[in-house]
Every structure is written in C-alpha cells, then in structure tokens.
Amino acid sequence: MSARERLISHLSRYRSIIPDFDSFIDYQFRPLNPTIRTNTLLLEPGELASMLSSRGMRLSAVPWHPWFFRVDDPGQVGNPGRTMEHLLGYYYVQELTSALPPMVLSPRPGDLVLDVAAAPGSKTTQMAQMMRNSGTIVANDVDYRRMGALRSNVDRLRITNVVMTRNDGRRIQSSVAFPRILLDAPCSSEGIARRSPEHVAKLTLTQIRGLSRLQISLIRRSIDLLAPGGLLVYSVCTFAPEEAELVVDHAISLGVEPEEVRLPLRSEPGIREWVDEKGRHYRFSPGVEMAVRIYPHLNDTGGMFIALLRKPEAR
Ligand SMILES: C[S@@+](CC[C@H](N)C(=O)[O-])C[C@H]1O[C@@H](n2cnc3c(N)ncnc32)[C@H](O)[C@@H]1O
Known part of the structure; x- marks a missing residue:
C-alpha cells in the first residue's frame, strides 16, 4: 500500500x-500555506506586513484574526521561519x-x-x-x-x-x-x-x-x-x-x-x-x-x- x-x-x-x-x-x-502571527508586543500587524512585503513576501490577511497573515508566496525569503524579522521576534509561525x-x-x-x-x-x-x-x-x-x-x-x-x-x-x-x-x-x-x-x-x-x-x-x-x-x-x-x-x-x-x-x-x-x-x-x-x-x-x-x-x- x-x-x-x-x-x-x-x-x-x-x-x-x-x-x-x-x-x-x-x-x-x-x-x-504557512500562517504567521504578528508579535503585537513589538509591532503592529500593518508594520509587519509592509516590512515583509518589501522583502518580496506575498501575504493575505486572515479575516477573523487581525494578528495573522497567510503566506501566499514567501518569494526570495524562502522559509518564513528563517528570516531576520523572525529571529528578531517580530512574528511567530503558527497554524x-x-x-x-x-x-x-x-x-x-x-x-x-x-x-x-x-x-x-x-x-x-x-x-x-x-x-x-x-x-x-x-x-x-x-x-x-x-x-x-x-x-x-x-x-x-x-x-x-x-x-x-x-x-x-x-x-x-x-x-x-x-x-x-x-x-x-x-x-x-x-x-x-x-x-x-x-x-x-x-x-x-x-x-x-x-x-x-x-x-x-x-x-x-x-x-x-x-x-x-x-x-x-x-x-x-x-x-x-x-x-x-x-x-x-x-x-x-x-x-x-x-x-x-x-x-x-x-x-x-x-x-x-x-x-x-x-x-x-x-x-x-x-x-x-x-x-x-x-x-x-x-x-x-x-x-x-x-x-x-x-x-x-x-x-
Ligand atoms: C500538542 S503538544 C503542545 C503544543 C503546545 N501547546 C503549543 O501550542 O506549542 C503536546 C505537548 O505535550 C507534552 N507532553 C507529553 N506528555 C506530557 C505529560 N505527561 N505532561 C506534560 N506534558 C506532556 C509534549 O512534550 C508536547 O510538548
């Protein structure tokens, strides 16, 4: 089988x-597709979205939770768990x-x-x-x-x-x-x-x-x-x-x-x-x-x- x-x-x-x-x-x-949660202790969801979009990541908002984005296309960044923004604690990858x-x-x-x-x-x-x-x-x-x-x-x-x-x-x-x-x-x-x-x-x-x-x-x-x-x-x-x-x-x-x-x-x-x-x-x-x-x-x-x-x- x-x-x-x-x-x-x-x-x-x-x-x-x-x-x-x-x-x-x-x-x-x-x-x-992976989803990410903004760390609202450090920044606003909109700030995170523009930061990651400027690096070529394509994101879409999750309608029922303002902290979350779907990663439609990670672009050049590749794995969203391996970016500088991730390392700095700006977001968490969470289903x-x-x-x-x-x-x-x-x-x-x-x-x-x-x-x-x-x-x-x-x-x-x-x-x-x-x-x-x-x-x-x-x-x-x-x-x-x-x-x-x-x-x-x-x-x-x-x-x-x-x-x-x-x-x-x-x-x-x-x-x-x-x-x-x-x-x-x-x-x-x-x-x-x-x-x-x-x-x-x-x-x-x-x-x-x-x-x-x-x-x-x-x-x-x-x-x-x-x-x-x-x-x-x-x-x-x-x-x-x-x-x-x-x-x-x-x-x-x-x-x-x-x-x-x-x-x-x-x-x-x-x-x-x-x-x-x-x-x-x-x-x-x-x-x-x-x-x-x-x-x-x-x-x-x-x-x-x-x-x-x-x-x-x-x-
Ligand atoms: C579903 S995972 C938890 C995921 C976590 N809540 C999160 O959101 O990241 C289940 C966890 O239970 C832990 N675990 C297994 N047996 C346990 C026990 N007897 N007492 C406490 N934790 C246990 C495992 O080590 C594992 O980390």
Whole structure:
C-alpha cells in the first residue's frame, strides 16, 4: 500500500462522522500555506506586513484574526521561519487552528494561567500577547528538549510573564489553584496530515487508545488544579473520538460543566456516538455537543477539537 493509500485507509475510520467526507480526504493532499502571527508586543500587524512585503513576501490577511497573515508566496525569503524579522521576534509561525484554543480560553491582562503541555510555545506566546505581557503564565511540559524550544520562543518574542516548569502534567503540584488552564494535550495529531502525512498514515488503534488514557489522566489532574469557577480549555489537533469526546465525557462525569465554544470559523459540534473499527460502541453525554470539531475542508486549515469546561463554584 502506498503512503497515500495508508493515510486514506486510516482516516476512513471517520467516514461516518465527518460531513462531506470525500472533500475532507481531498483536502489532506492539498498543501497548507504557512500562517504567521504578528508579535503585537513589538509591532503592529500593518508594520509587519509592509516590512515583509518589501522583502518580496506575498501575504493575505486572515479575516477573523487581525494578528495573522497567510503566506501566499514567501518569494526570495524562502522559509518564513528563517528570516531576520523572525529571529528578531517580530512574528511567530503558527497554524491557524492552533490559535483557537487560546481564543476560547481568552486570558486577560493580569490573569494567572496554567499551560499544562506548553512546548514549543505557540499558544503560551499567543496568550502572553493577549495578556499584554502582564499577569503570569505557568508554562509546563514534560519534555526537556521541547522546553528548549519553548524557552527560545519566549525569549525571542521578548515575553516576560512566563514561568517555565518541567513536570509530568499528571503529577503537577501547586499551592495555588488556577483560574484559567489550557490543556493542549499530547495527541495522535491527525489534524496535521497536510503537513505530516507519513505520521498519520502509520497510526494504530493501540496508540490512539494509549493517548486517550494519558489525556484522561491529564484532564483529571487539570481539574484538580482548577480554581472553583475557573475555566479549562481542552484541545487536541486530532479527530479520534477516543482522544476528544471520550476525554471530555470523562471530565463532565467528574463534575465540570461544559460551555459553548464560539468560534469565528466553520465547525461541527462534538459527536454523541462512535463505533470504532473493532466494533466498540461509545455513547457520550449531551454536554460533549458543546465542544467543536474543526475539519480542514471547512476552512482550509488543519484539524482541531476544542472543549470549554467550567468548574462549579464551591458551595
Ligand atoms: C500538542 S503538544 C503542545 C503544543 C503546545 N501547546 C503549543 O501550542 O506549542 C503536546 C505537548 O505535550 C507534552 N507532553 C507529553 N506528555 C506530557 C505529560 N505527561 N505532561 C506534560 N506534558 C506532556 C509534549 O512534550 C508536547 O510538548
């Protein structure tokens, strides 16, 4: 079987849940232009656009987020991750769907935020911008090597409200409870097939189930660390219900309340039922429908699943 056939064969497990499935498959083979986020701590989006346009880069604005541009043609510059402007921290290369979980969590200046799985820092640095470099983000990750990338991104963007910790997210200890937590969990990353088709083509059900168990442990600990009344955003860049609705369903069973996820682009609600390729039948509680599924063919992006959960106030 060719890599293309293996990718299609793997993704076919979602035929019954993804609308317009043929178009979904078609999009897996379309190149995804890079997108960049202006570092608004250092300059305005318009300034960045004229700087890069004068170097021959062709950009188009993203209608639903003023900080972002699509790189339609990098011109002579080549890789947008290797320019002087990038090195100076004027922008961050970030896929558009990756910008959505911070938008849903919506941290404000002065807030205290825990980012449980933060490296390499796309969302940490975006949240630091949203908080105008004030308040505190505890950016945690378990992987020391990936934390090097997180540190360098935080430094490059001249961010000063981030504290880095290295812990297994299942065992983070804290004497304070967090009013806002982002759990952008390790996942099977099916939503990045447009960039890494080989990775997705090789995925197995055993891997997906293993990740699901890890995600459930991570969300349990995140709920423990959440302040009463606090908000938790759970996101994974994948389509597998075992890593999406199943995890959120478990969180709901622990007492957190789902809230509606509102996004400025097309999405589908979380699903209530799923039968996997081995015939295992899953049924999820109605609250999972408040989460959203973002599919590549709906907005010409990657894929993502996002849920917003609130811990009830203490009685
Ligand atoms: C999807 S990536 C995070 C991407 C990051 N939020 C961003 O926007 O740049 C998942 C991360 O989870 C980390 N991870 C894996 N297992 C973990 C664990 N048990 N505790 C904390 N982090 C973990 C990985 O090292 C990886 O950096």
